[in-house]
């Protein structure tokens with residue numbers, strides 16, 4: 522069984538709130554990244570008291586109200602499906618704060634966590650604040666929606682990004698890694714992938730491997746699955762006929778995304 526691939530759960534945790542994924546330092550090898558995906562029926566509420574963790578709440582689909590009991594953001598969220606291919610709204614909440622999420626209709630919400638000590642203001646990261654990038658050429662084209670990039674100082678550790686890869690294309694490719702705390706050459710960032718496919722019976726392949734191959738797993742990833750990337754290169758290949766979406770959360774000792782391409786495959790960039 523893969524240690525890195527997680528299938529969605531369907532665990533009702535409170536009335537109308539279903540836990541789909543729950544990645545913590547207790548049930549994974551990750552120290553810097555935590556992740557929950559929750560589904561809420563209309564009117565359902567989810568509350569949480571954050572300890573020494575910051576949280577980015579992403580309205581993946583549907584509309585939600587978010588409050589830290591001081592400031593509230595109402596009816597945020599911009600899409601019914603991630604495959605509308607437009608940015609959504611998110612809220613950053615700092616460590617030692619509490620928050621409440623209330624679903625305005627059916628909603629899927631990502632909770633992205635990282636350890637944090639220094640309090641920062643609660644902040645709405647509106648869809649309009651997401652920068653959109655088109656990366657790559659040939660069959661390596663993908664569209665990136667930056668929710669919390671390293672250029673945005675709203676968080677202490679968290680980096681959050683959404684990526685669309687079209688049918689027959691590759692992303693996180695040529696393979697790159699960020700598993701050495703050795704700036705300015707490379708940063709150490711753990712990473713999680715939450716995947717969706719359109720149409721939803723689709724699948725993608727994701728390989729996670731290190732130079733010495735002490736880790737080398739190639740996974741068939743299906744709709745709503747997660748892949749955990751503690752270290753290593755982590756390319757994604759998308760079969761003909763399917764579009765891939767994934768939500769990445771990254772965090773590590775420095776809030777800098779400085780990756781290192783696999784030297785065996787870097788030539789692809791230089792053609």
Ligand SMILES: O=C(O)C[C@@H](O)[C@H](O)C(=O)CO
Nearest residue numbers: 656663682684692693694769
């Ligand atoms: O293919 C891309 O450009 C997206 C990836 O960079 C993805 O966000 C990632 O692997 C981050 O390390």
